[in-house]
Amino acid sequence: MSARLMLAALACAVAGATLGGCSSIGAASGAAAGVATGIVTTNPAVGIGVGIAVQAATDEAVNRYMLVMHRDQQDAIAMLVGEMPVGASEPWRVSHTLPVENGHGEVRVLRAFDTALANCKEFAFSVVDGEKADAKVDWFTANACQQGGRWKWASAEPAVDRWGTLQ
Structure with a gap:
């Protein structure tokens, strides 16, 4: 060549x-x-x-x-969900040093439930595409469960639309 x-x-x-x-x-x-x-x-x-x-x-x-960036968003949302009572709504935001996979939106705790292994909560969260007032907003549902003293993301399927297979 x-x-x-x-x-x-x-x-x-x-x-x-x-x-x-x-x-x-x-x-x-x-x-x-x-x-x-x-x-x-x-x-x-x-x-x-x-x-x-x-x-x-x-x-x-x-x-x-990208996996680490997605995990940061999931951990921030799960930690917030763990602190919130059922019915509560709070904003969430993640800002990374590199401006990649920063995100923000709203979290709403829908219900709390216990499994044989952990205390869990089902929640809905929004992801706002940008900072403008008319930015597109997408909503997703997921679960978080208490793992030791921390709350962790506990569902894969709802996140696939948002993050692909990089969970």
């Missing part, structure tokens, strides 16, 4: 990452590493192998980071 063709591929990958958001970071970094390696080694097979490895490692790192 010629250097000019590799540079064109790199430019396309970077443009795609810019337009696609976080899900394209792995592809762009893999393409960049593959093109650079292919140019240095003059062996396209080595470049492709390095590109695939870098993409996989980058995708894994991004997924782990």
